[in-house]
Amino acid sequence: MRQLMKSIGALAAVALLGAGITQVAAHHSASMFDFSKTMTVKGSVVELRWVNPHVTLTLNGSSSAGEAPAEWLMETTSPGNLVRVGGWRRDAIKPGEQVEVLFYPLREEGKKSGLMRQLTVVATGEVFKANIREQEMPGLE
Numbered sequence: 001m002r003q004l005m006k007s008i009g010a011l012a013a014v015a016l017l018g019a020g021i022t023q024v025a026a027h028h029s030a031s032m033f034d035f036s037k038t039m040t041v042k043g044s045v046v047e048l049r050w051v052n053p054h055v056t057l058t059l060n061g062s063s064s065a066g067e068a069p070a071e072w073l074m075e076t077t078s079p080g081n082l083v084r085v086g087g088w089r090r091d092a093i094k095p096g097e098q099v100e101v102l103f104y105p106l107r108e109e110g111k112k113s114g115l116m117r118q119l120t121v122v123a124t125g126e127v128f129k130a131n132i133r134e135q136e137m138p139g140l141e
Helices: 002-026 079-086 132-136
Strands: 039-049 056-062 070-075 098-105 113-121 127-129
Touching (some): 056 098, 079 127
Parallel strands (some): 070 113
């Protein structure tokens, strides 16, 4: 009986360890983004998904004049970080609003996606920062 209990305990420990490892491995790095260049896309908001672990913005727009509008997916940090960074709120951006987004593109060319740095609402000029690292840089107010 004692040997059975030891075996069950060992299996339970391995299962817990395995569950913890999958949670850590599930979070991706930012290595898929090209931080050596920035791009801008202008367009109309389709959806702002205010969820953990990353808020996402879908918009229909283009990155250059003459380019046909396409659907773009922008990733940001968590909702809590966005609130701390620049006054974001769940209802800050509404579907249909015209916006301009500054972002780091994916390294894989041709993909309409990136890591958002800043969003500007065209109608009001309101700016929402999305780069939490800028807040940690010295000299920022």
